[in-house]
Amino acid sequence: MKTILVIGNGMVGYKFCEKLMAKTEGSGYKVIVFGEEPRPAYDRVHLSEYFADQDAERLSMAPRSWYEENNIELITNERVTDIHRASKTITTISDKEYTYDYLVLATGSSAFVPPIPGVEKKGVFVYRTIEDLDATMSYVEEIKKNKPDGKAAILGGGLLGLEAGKAIIDMGLETSVVEFAPRLMPRQLDNDASKVLQRKLEDIGLDILLNKGTQNIEGADAITGMRFSEDEVLPVDMLLVSAGIRPRDELAKTCGLDVGTRGGIVVSNDMRTSDENVFAIGECALLNHMIYGLVAPGYDMAGVAVDNILGGDALMPTSIDMSTKLKLSGIDVASFGDALNEAKESESIVYENKFQGIYKKINVSKDGKALLGGILVGDASDYNMLHQIFLNGMKIPENPEDLILGARGGEEASFGSALDLPDSAVVCSCEAVTKGQICCKVDEGMTTLKEVAGATKATTGCGGCKPMVTDLINESLKAQGVTVKETVCEHFDYSRQELYEIVKIKGIKTFEELLTSHGKGKLGCETCKPVAASLFASIYADTGNDHNVIQDSNDKFLANIQRNGTYSVVPRVAGGEITPEQLIVLGQIGKKYDLYTKITGGARIDFFGAELHELPLIWKDLIDAGFESGHAYGKSLRTVKSCVGSTWCRYGMDESVSFAIEIENRYKGLRSPHKIKGGVSGCIRECAEARGKDFGIIAVEGGWNLYIGGNGGATPRHAELLAEKITNEEVIKYTDRFLMYYIKTAGPLVRTAAWLDKIEGGIEHVKDVVINDSLGLCEELDKDMAGLVDAYKCEWKEAIENIDEQNNRFAHFINSEESDENIEFVSLRDQKMPKLWS
Amino acid sequence: MNSILEQYKSVPESEVKEWFKAAPVSKFPENGGACVKVNDKQIAVFNFTAEGKWYASQNVCPHKMEMVLSRGMIGEDCGTPKIACPLHKKTFSLETGENLNGEDYSIAVFPVKVEDGFVYIGTR
Numbered sequence: 001m002k003t004i005l006v007i008g009n010g011m012v013g014y015k016f017c018e019k020l021m022a023k024t025e026g027s028g029y030k031v032i033v034f035g036e037e038p039r040p041a042y043d044r045v046h047l048s049e050y051f052a053d054q055d056a057e058r059l060s061m062a063p064r065s066w067y068e069e070n071n072i073e074l075i076t077n078e079r080v081t082d083i084h085r086a087s088k089t090i091t092t093i094s095d096k097e098y099t100y101d102y103l104v105l106a107t108g109s110s111a112f113v114p115p116i117p118g119v120e121k122k123g124v125f126v127y128r129t130i131e132d133l134d135a136t137m138s139y140v141e142e143i144k145k146n147k148p149d150g151k152a153a154i155l156g157g158g159l160l161g162l163e164a165g166k167a168i169i170d171m172g173l174e175t176s177v178v179e180f181a182p183r184l185m186p187r188q189l190d191n192d193a194s195k196v197l198q199r200k201l202e203d204i205g206l207d208i209l210l211n212k213g214t215q216n217i218e219g220a221d222a223i224t225g226m227r228f229s230e231d232e233v234l235p236v237d238m239l240l241v242s243a244g245i246r247p248r249d250e251l252a253k254t255c256g257l258d259v260g261t262r263g264g265i266v267v268s269n270d271m272r273t274s275d276e277n278v279f280a281i282g283e284c285a286l287l288n289h290m291i292y293g294l295v296a297p298g299y300d301m302a303g304v305a306v307d308n309i310l311g312g313d314a315l316m317p318t319s320i321d322m323s324t325k326l327k328l329s330g331i332d333v334a335s336f337g338d339a340l341n342e343a344k345e346s347e348s349i350v351y352e353n354k355f356q357g358i359y360k361k362i363n364v365s366k367d368g369k370a371l372l373g374g375i376l377v378g379d380a381s382d383y384n385m386l387h388q389i390f391l392n393g394m395k396i397p398e399n400p401e402d403l404i405l406g407a408r409g410g411e412e413a414s415f416g417s418a419l420d421l422p423d424s425a426v427v428c429s430c431e432a433v434t435k436g437q438i439c440c441k442v443d444e445g446m447t448t449l450k451e452v453a454g455a456t457k458a459t460t461g462c463g464g465c466k467p468m469v470t471d472l473i474n475e476s477l478k479a480q481g482v483t484v485k486e487t488v489c490e491h492f493d494y495s496r497q498e499l500y501e502i503v504k505i506k507g508i509k510t511f512e513e514l515l516t517s518h519g520k521g522k523l524g525c526e527t528c529k530p531v532a533a534s535l536f537a538s539i540y541a542d543t544g545n546d547h548n549v550i551q552d553s554n555d556k557f558l559a560n561i562q563r564n565g566t567y568s569v570v571p572r573v574a575g576g577e578i579t580p581e582q583l584i585v586l587g588q589i590g591k592k593y594d595l596y597t598k599i600t601g602g603a604r605i606d607f608f609g610a611e612l613h614e615l616p617l618i619w620k621d622l623i624d625a626g627f628e629s630g631h632a633y634g635k636s637l638r639t640v641k642s643c644v645g646s647t648w649c650r651y652g653m654d655e656s657v658s659f660a661i662e663i664e665n666r667y668k669g670l671r672s673p674h675k676i677k678g679g680v681s682g683c684i685r686e687c688a689e690a691r692g693k694d695f696g697i698i699a700v701e702g703g704w705n706l707y708i709g710g711n712g713g714a715t716p717r718h719a720e721l722l723a724e725k726i727t728n729e730e731v732i733k734y735t736d737r738f739l740m741y742y743i744k745t746a747g748p749l750v751r752t753a754a755w756l757d758k759i760e761g762g763i764e765h766v767k768d769v770v771i772n773d774s775l776g777l778c779e780e781l782d783k784d785m786a787g788l789v790d791a792y793k794c795e796w797k798e799a800i801e802n803i804d805e806q807n808n809r810f811a812h813f814i815n816s817e818e819s820d821e822n823i824e825f826v827s828l829r830d831q832k833m834p835k836l837w838s
Numbered sequence: 839m840n841s842i843l844e845q846y847k848s849v850p851e852s853e854v855k856e857w858f859k860a861a862p863v864s865k866f867p868e869n870g871g872a873c874v875k876v877n878d879k880q881i882a883v884f885n886f887t888a889e890g891k892w893y894a895s896q897n898v899c900p901h902k903m904e905m906v907l908s909r910g911m912i913g914e915d916c917g918t919p920k921i922a923c924p925l926h927k928k929t930f931s932l933e934t935g936e937n938l939n940g941e942d943y944s945i946a947v948f949p950v951k952v953e954d955g956f957v958y959i960g961t962r
Contacts, residue, residue: 170841449940459940470940490916512888522888525913526922526929549870553909553924561924565904612909807867812905815861816875822842822898822905837902 002029002101004309005090007080007251009035011044012282012298013106014061019306021070031072032098036079037129040064045295045461048160050133051167059130083255085275102277102309105252105265106302109245109283109293114155118217123238127164136240140171143237151176153226153236155214157184159326159333161242165206166329168240176207176234178226183210188324188335192352193375196359200331200378203357209234247284247291260286269316271305279305292320295461296429303432321391321429325376325383325464331357332380337373337390338363346372349401353378356836360404362386364396371396371403384468385418392425418471419479427468430461438469442476449473488748489527491519496531496673496748503535511550530555531748534635537671538743541791544634545798548809554633556809558795559615564823564834567615568608569595571622572630572668575642575660575680576603585625593618596831602639602677604630609832611819612812616803619796629796631669635749637676640664641689645682645699654699656682659728663697666732669792670739673746673755677711691719694752695735700724704731708738708766709756717753720763723771736785737770737778842903845879846896846946847962848935854949854960863955871921873897873908874959881948881959882908884932886919892950893932894959899923900943907945921945 004020006013017033035041042059050059067074079093089099111126113119125136143150150173154165157179168175179186183194184201198208218225218233225235247264258266258274264286271279271287281301283293292298297320307314323336339361341348346363353359358378365372371390376383382404389396389403396403421427423436433456441452449470453459459466487493494502499514508514511532515524524532529550536542544555554560559567571586578586586605590597593614595607610618619629631638642660646652660680670676679690680697689712690696696707696719703725710719723734746755759765768774770781803810812820824835860874860883868887873880880897897905902925910924912932919932929938935947949960 466940466942491914521914521917523886523912523914523919525915525920526911526927529911529913549867550911553911557909561906561909563902563904563925565906565909565925807865807872809867812873813875813880814865814872818875820880820905822880822903 003099004029004031004102004104005098005100006031006033006104006106007090008106008108008248008282008284009033009037009041009074009076010106010108010282011041011061011295012108012302013104014041015299016104016106016281016302016305017067017070017072018062019303020309021072023306023310026070031070033067033072033074034078034080034092035074035076037131038077039130040067040074040076042130044128047127047130047133048163048167050130051137051164051170054137056130080251083251083278085255085257085278088277100277102279104305104309105273105278105280105284106282107248107251107284109247109291111241112244112246113241114214114243116214116217118219118223119241121217121219122222123219124217124223125238125240127160127240127242136168136238137171139238140168140173144172147237149174150237151235152238152240153178153234155226155239155241156243157181157208157210158187158242158244159185159324159328161240162201162206162328164240164242165201166204169205173238174207175205176209176236177201178209178212178214178234180213181210184208185333185335188333188339189375189377190340190361192350193359193361193377196352196354196357196377197328197331197333200357201329204329245283245291245293247286249284252280252284260289264291269304269318270308270314271301271316272308279309281305287316288318288320290320292322294322294324296321299430299461300432323387323390325380325387332376332378332383334376334380334383334387335374336383336387337371339373339375341373349404351401351404362400362404364400368400369396371400374404376404381467384465384471388418388421388425388427388468392422394420394422418468419475427472428456428458428461428465430465431457433458435472438472439476442473442480447473447477488531489525491515491521491524491528493520494518496535497745499531500535500539500744503532504539509536509540511547524550526552527748530635534671534673534748537636538788541669541788541793543669543793543795543798545795545802552635557612557615558619558629558633558799559610560633562608562834563837564825565612565820566608566823566834567610567612568606568632569610569615569618569622570600570604570606570630570632571627572664573604574664574668575640575657577642577657577661582625582627585627589618589621589625592621594832596828596833600632600639603641604632604639606632609825609834611823612810613819616800616810620800623794623797623800628794635672635674637664637667637670637672637678640667640678640680641693642680643682643685643687645680649682651685652682652699653701654682654704656680656688656697656699659697659704659731660688662728663732663735666789667739669795670743670788672739672743674749674751676739676752692716693719695719695738697731697735703727706731706734709752709763711751711753713751715753720756722763722767733782734770737781738766740781740785741766741769741777842898843896843900846898848946849948849960849962851949851960853962856961857951857958858961860957860959863952863957866957869912871908871910871912873905876959876961880905880908882921883950883957883959884908884912884919884921886912889919891919892952892957893919893921894948894950895921895930895932895935896946899925899928900937900945901926901928901941 041061082091091097111128152168152173153176154161157177165175165177183191212228214226216227225233227233249259249265252265265280267280267285273280282298304314325334341363351360362374363372421435425435530552533550548556596609598606600606640660640663642656645656676694678695679688679693681688681690682699692710692712698705706722707719708722825832858876866872866885871884882897884893911922920929922929930945935945937944951958
């Protein structure tokens, strides 16, 4: 039985034990771990959370019982003082001696305290251990008791410093962050990114001082200020130093192991020190002349050390990924690959939005083919995909800016799906779990993040990969689902199309009835309920007011919920034709309710910023003036856009406005699997962009051309020709049938373009069905559409006439007349907008 | 912004100090949610009529800090009662407040009782 001594019980020391146990199942080696802190290993990456909840238990990596179960002896509160390499023994502070076959140094690092005169004064703390945090917090309490306007400072504008700064503000002290460099997080961010981050941090109350070298700590006994120059002093009552780390190499030095000139225990890439029986891993190890201050490389080092002790020959890779993504006081910050591009080997593409505080930069190789690095501040939702593209050297789009700008105007992700990654792509770098391993678990039948995390340990480290792992699980399930069956959700084993038939044939009128007779469980969910509501609308012309608790939120409130929980209202302006009188009325209504006003992309007028309780009032004013609020939210007909047509245009072939109005009024209120938009152009110049719509009508010599299945958005697609040179009546007949056929057969949230792509036989098949009546359905399609058109009701009129005073769905509170005081607006170009999300 | 979230901490039934008298049962929509003003806080109360059960949570969406959860849709996830936020369809367990999409943020939940036709919310 060989003995392994592990000095250090931090995250990496613990990971070494865990990996050793996984490989040996606890036999063949006696393991003793020494930790100088009083408690077993804890998650230092999330240390700042301790400020908020003081729950050390939550940060724990494994309880003492884990060590016991694995026959590992854990000795805490005991510092190792000497290593005697000749006799392969160590001694501890209480003079105990232990013999080893292999020694693993996982001593980590300590906080670096710059040699500033006075730094030893009372009130100066470091940020490293739970005990450091306890001491800091009790000093903060003391200041608050004795000095109402007490101030704190953080030395160091790196990641930890900024986290600590936010924590101290939250404890109630005014806090400044003092950074020597000209920018924040100087190793990860460039100047512009730093500025965006700085503005966001200042918004939450942090004072940021850059380019400040501290000459002296002022104060007789306790700190009273920091002197930057002759005439510049920052008065502070406490200082938290977070100026970087120093590897803990003192044991290695005294026993004669090689250490770097600036510290760190020299290791080769098998993690052996200059003594082949002694390994060093984590932040105490100097590999490739570098100290890697991230947990992921530390975990990799632990794995390599385990393998070599067990006789293997694993090596650390020559280039180690230092990408990071984090949430800093709720602000996304990420940097990956060659983020700073100091060697100027790449070209940068930068997107900056000062309104929203978003900065995105990617560095692309000069040939435009590879992604070399990047920085994201304010919105790092693209990080996982970008990081994977970078790590795996994946092909990037022809227009690399798509990577950060997304498909403009669209709703879907811009580039690729998680499933495009190679199987070998490491998705969870903390635990080195690959895409292949995750998908394999899904293939074995696991369906939830919890199960997959349990089986692979993915997401259990820093947690940054959670969104991507979730995507992979969902995408793999979907990929399976396509071959198995597209069911609506866990409550129904039917597709939307099958449910349509069930509801229609059995005459089912309520969700409860549908769930009891054909579903599972008692409650349903946010997926199947709106599908049912949409079916009741498509079959019985039930409006959003009917079954209002199973309607999607927008259908329930008959308006679009916007960023700050207020609503937008879009009066219907059929075909875009509006009189000056009507414009004036709309202007008056906008003014009366102080609404932000904009012309939409669909040629209508959009009012924003209506509070829930104001909706019925606004609708009443609109209805009184002869308008109705339009369907701007539902999975229903939105608009039929038109150009001005032959009434005014010198090129116009036919009256596009008249026809657009007729069509819009025909299909208004029509519910469908997804939104529907139409367009009518008076000639082939196509000013109404009709071929970018679900149905598009273009005047040509001898009649109208009817196109279907187009859309803008993320995957733009031109509509395809269904019929040529047809009359107004034929246009309506074929459009009726096409829409009805789509409504009956499409999956939930599938737009006509995707439906047309998927339907067997494509456009030719649809032509056969709606023009040649190949399935003998036309009579039914015509009848169903006529029924829906006839059944149209103004939902908003219906809503205000039937407001239930008992439980009014438009009241913010049911027990108070007050409105939501949480809603805040800021001004924007003489109008208003919601306060930014932070 | 996080200061809004800090006002809302789950209250286990055993630690209820005061039952806030919210409103008569008839004020609450069936199979849906409503927002109750509890002193300076906003609590969303959900009436699971089909099961005869009531749940309450913070009204603020922990993802974007808007007071909207009461306007979301209720449902169940493998037997767990849940609420879907109307802003981005993030779903949360109404039993534990846990985020059911596997993301970090969760919501605070509160006990509810009905007595003599009135709904009460348990507070600390």
